[in-house]
Amino acid sequence: MNYENLVAVIRRLALEAGDKIMEIYNSDDFEVKSKSDASPVTEADEAADALISAGLREAFPEMPLVTEEQADSHDVEAMTFLIVDPLDGTKEFVNRRGDFTVNIALVEDGVPTFGVVYAPAKDRMFYTDSVGNSVEEMGPFDKETPGETKPIKVSTPDNSALLVVASKSHRDQATDDYINKYSTADMKSAGSSLKFCLVATGEADIYPRLGRTMEWDTAAGQAVLQGAGGRVVRFDDHTPLAYGKPGFANPFFIAYSPDVALKEA
Secondary structure: HHHHHHHHHHHHHHHHHHHHHHHHOOOOOOEEEEEOOOEEEEHHHHHHHHHHHHHHHHHOOOOOEEEEOHHHHHHHOOOOEEEEEEEOHHHHHOOOOOOOOEEEEEEEOOOOEEEEEEEEOOOOOEEEEEOOOOOOOOOOOOOOOOOEEEEEEOOOOOOOOOEEEEOOOOOHHHHHHHOOOOOOEEEEHHHOHHHHHHOOOOOOOEEEEEEOOHHHHHHHHHHHHHOOOOOEEEOOOOEEOOOOHHHHOOEEEEOOOOOOOOOOO
16 A cells, blocks of 8 residues: 555545535535434435545455445455544534534555545645645645644643543433543533544544444544544443454444543443
């Protein structure tokens, strides 16, 4: 795999998908359907998925591809593969709250190594460069020529005054009970994989997730966080969150700056 080419391709496809998503987001109305698990899906999810999938298959025809919106791809058995969530945060999209992202990642030997997270409604874009270090691009988001980028790095947290980020749409009592084990200075809510990016930039110190997620929800965000010096571990035993699991379902997890003193489950 030529990583320089990979980064250029996934960056461009994320931007193109973002344009398509925003075109629908800014329209007067759009259709919202329900999937078999009752989660919402919109024409923006489907249009972005078609665009990204076609681009990845053209650029990397030999690489297995897993994408949320194509159920037949959920039977892929591989430890090295491309994985896509074309529109993470569909509830945020439907409610026009802006906290939604395009996510494309490469998983190698069960570990997300390269990824892009693009939040088109917020004009924020995070990705790993060709050597795996994470950056935030400042715009103007030209498809072919990257703009100014700045390296991002996790915080050096104060364990007596932690900055916590949690899910906007999936917050529950169990999450609050775990957060209450820490001494916190500030608590913020965010949608989609942006939570990983807030930890990656040092805008938050820890993101615990005690709820159902799939690998396509987390792979790109985890790649960005790891490239900024962060970690993602299972909630139950604090071992690294692995990828390529049967069915691609995740256990509960914690994303954090390594200097956070983690509490037991």
